[in-house]
Amino acid sequence: MLAGKRILLIIGGGIAAYKSLELIRLIRKEGGSVTPVLTRAGAEFVTPLSVGALAEAKVHEALFDLTAEAEMGHIELSRSADLVVVAPATADLLARMAGGLADDLASTLLLATDKRVLVAPAMNVRMWQHPATRRNLAALRGDGVLTVGPDKGEMACGEYGPGRMAEPSAIVAAISAALCAGPLLGRHVIVTSGPTHEPIDPVRYIANRSSGAQGAAIAAALRDLGARVTFVTGPAVVPPPAGVSVVAVETALEMADAVKAALPADAAVMAAAVADWRVANASVQKLKKDGSGKAPVLEFAENPDILAMVAQGARRPRLVVGFAAETTDVVANATTKRLRKGCDWIVANDVSPGTGVMGGPENAVVLIFEEGTETWPRMGKDEVARRLAVRIAEALR
Incomplete structure (x- = not known):
């Protein structure tokens, strides 16, 4: 499955580093080779001797290795692999990647590489849920960085929740997916995302709480399976992913036109939260109070039904x-x-205020199709996207 593939494995400093030893073994069992890079913190959890013995390769630790750097070794390392894998990817490593830092060998390799990067996050549940980590991960995904995990379970610290590094077998599967051509190669998929803004006047508009996170994650997941993605997005909070064709719109009418222009396609995923109504008598000037106590009268017109269209x-x-x-x-x-x-499928979710789904990092969905329904457990929106993308690939075979 990985015959002849070269993996540059960066081992971060977390208790999950012990799993990196099994990861090395599995990669080699599948026919791949591993060039290990051990961070200073990673060496507190696993030894260079154990890593090197399993990889049967030199373990790289220092940026300022005089012998290697005489030949710009960090550049060569970053370019000679087929894939760069960071496992475990700690909160600190993710933050430094997102910030573009290059203050040690691992971060320098990640900044210098021209190859795809796959990270397996691993950290305490509170660190995983911290807004800074969520921002960093969103930025990395927007840059095209692939992710696998984390899983939910008991932590070494005694807490329970998401943050456990994905199991080595799951990481190997993600590596294989990243290195293959992808089951959606040659397919064109349209994805709509985010809210629409329907003007009341030049200053105010009608909108909703959609962040665009789910749609962006779906576009990225389809891209990772090889699809050519046209990403039609309203003014979302979450930035669009890299590697897709982005069409930015404001209103439902603009979104409808953009979707029409993007056809034909093999599949369409209509994840946008499109406003049902627009203001038919939107003012060209800012509406102001006139002291009469009378509110302006807004006349509404129904927006086009893009999904039905x-x-x-x-x-x-x-x-x-x-x-x-x-x-x-x-x-x-x-x-x-x-x-x-x-439509063929509907992805249904409960967006009641208590669920935290709309605008939040997680989703709980029911996939509805002609044959019945399939309930998925609550999980990160990126994992929902990955599962949906795999199902789409299976349906288009």
């Missing part, structure tokens, strides 16, 4: 996936929506 159109993609954000009777309402719109 795609699902029922002459240039319908082979697979059309809609989203249903509901607050009551989630499955029943979403099932009705799937039939009414004419």
Whole structure:
């Protein structure tokens, strides 16, 4: 599976570093070779001797190795591998990667490489959930960095939750996926994402709480499987991922036009939270109070149904996936929506205020299709995206 593939493995400083030894063994069992880089903190958990013995290769630790650096060794290391893997990727390593720092061998390699990078995050649950870590991870994903895990479970510190490094077998599977051509190679997928802003006047608008995180994650996951992705996004909080064709829009009318222009496609994933209504009599000047106590009268017009337009159109993609954000009777309402719109699948979720789903880092969805429903447990939006992308790839085979 990995025959002839060269993996540059950076081992960060966390208790999960012990799993890196098994990871090296599995990579080599699959026919790959491992060039290990051990950070100073990583060496507190595993020894250069054990790492080198399993890899049967020199362990690189210091940036200022006089022999290696005479030949610009850090550049050669960063370019000679087929894939760079960081496992465990600690909160500190992720922060330095996101900030573009290059103050040791590991961070310098990561900044100098022209190869894809896969990280396996591992840290305490509170560190994983900290806004700084979430920002750093979002920035890295936007730069095209691949991720695997983390898993949820008991921590070495005694706490429970997400933050455990993915198991070595899962990391090997992610490595294989990153190195293959991808099951969606040659496929074109349209993904819509984020909210739309419907103007009231030049200053104010009607919008919703969508951050665009789920749509961006889906676009990245499809990209990672080899698809050519057209990413039509409203004014989202989360930046679009790298490696996709981005079409930025503001309103539902603009989004509808952009989707039409992007057709034909093999699949369409309509994850955007499109406003149902727009202000038909939007003012060209800022609306102000006049002291009368009377509020301006807003007249509303129905926005185009982009999902139905795609699902029922002459240039319908082979697979059309809609989203249903509901607050009551989630499955029943979403099932009705799937039939009414004419799409193949609906991804339904409960966006009631107590769930924290809209604008949050996690999602809990039900996949609804003609044959029935499939309930997925609550998980990170990136994992929801990965699962959905794999299902799309299977459907398009």
